[in-house]
Amino acid sequence: GAVVSQHPSWVICKSGTSVKIECRSLDFQATTMFWYRQFPKQSLMLMATSNEGSKATYEQGVEKDKFLINHASLTLSTLTVTSAHPEDSSFYICSATGPRTPLHFGNGTRLTVT
Amino acid sequence: DAKTTQPPSMDCAEGRAANLPCNHSTISGNEYVYWYRQIHSQGPQYIIHGLKNNETNEMASLIITEDRKSSTLILPHATLRDTAVYYCIVRETGNQFYFGTGTSLTVIP
Numbered sequence: 456g457a458v459v460s461q462h463p464s465w466v467i468c469k470s471g472t473s474v475k476i477e478c479r480s481l482d483f484q485a486t487t488m489f490w491y492r493q494f495p496k497q498s499l500m501l502m503a504t505s506n507e508g509s510k511a512t513y514e515q516g517v518e519k520d521k522f523l524i525n526h527a528s529l530t531l532s533t534l535t536v537t538s539a540h541p542e543d544s545s546f547y548i549c550s551a552t553g554p555r556t557p558l559h560f561g562n563g564t565r566l567t568v569t
Numbered sequence: 570d571a572k573t574t575q576p577p578s579m580d581c582a583e584g585r586a587a588n589l590p591c592n593h594s595t596i597s598g599n600e601y602v603y604w605y606r607q608i609h610s611q612g613p614q615y616i617i618h619g620l621k622n623n624e625t626n627e628m629a630s631l632i633i634t635e636d637r638k639s640s641t642l643i644l645p646h647a648t649l650r651d652t653a654v655y656y657c658i659v660r661e662t663g664n665q666f667y668f669g670t671g672t673s674l675t676v677i678p
Contacts, residue, residue, distance in 0.1 A: 486661070489666055499668040548612050550666070557603065558666055560612035
């Protein structure tokens with residue numbers, strides 16, 4: 456079945472630094488990728504939608520300059536959390552879909568900002 | 570925003586069928602019904618989806634009412650590993666995936 460690989464699975468960084476999270480579709484062409492964040496005991500909150508080769512569309516309240524999304528190829532999207540602060544600590548999850556392919560999710564990245 | 574409502578929690582005895590309901594009374598004609606589940610600290614796992622006909626795969630069955638305003642996910646023989654949060658999502662192809670609060674299913678030995 457379709458596989459989405461997300462890396463790293465966890466990361467600890469210091470306040471003020473930037474962190475990049477990669478999301479790859481391993482066996483299908485991901486024309487659209489979605490990025491979510493999830494706080495403990497809460498549901499997934501959609502942050503942004505990215506279509507290959509175009510700028511990401513951000514949900515209301517999500518800062519595009521803080522959460523940089525790049526979707527330069529049909530198999531790779533990246534989320535960069537810039538100038539991270541402790542309140543950015545969360546579980547970030549990517550997902551990908553393509554032609555005739557249901558949405559599949561990566562296994563998430565646990566970000567801890569100290 | 571999520572267009573579905575689900576009970577917050579359910580229990581099911583191991584080996585019995587788990588029936589998880591979902592209301593989507595404002596669903597439009599082009600929107601599919603998707604089911605995912607999430608085990609703690611993992612990404613959601615795709616289960617099944619359908620438009621108006623009932624669907625079955627190796628994991629589950631999806632029953633959609635004739636008016637499409639509600640659906641039921643059926644896990645025919647629940648196991649302890651089926652304990653998870655189950656999300657019902659309605660989505661039109663090309664649109665965003667919004668998650669509701671889901672149903673926390675606990676399978677009891």
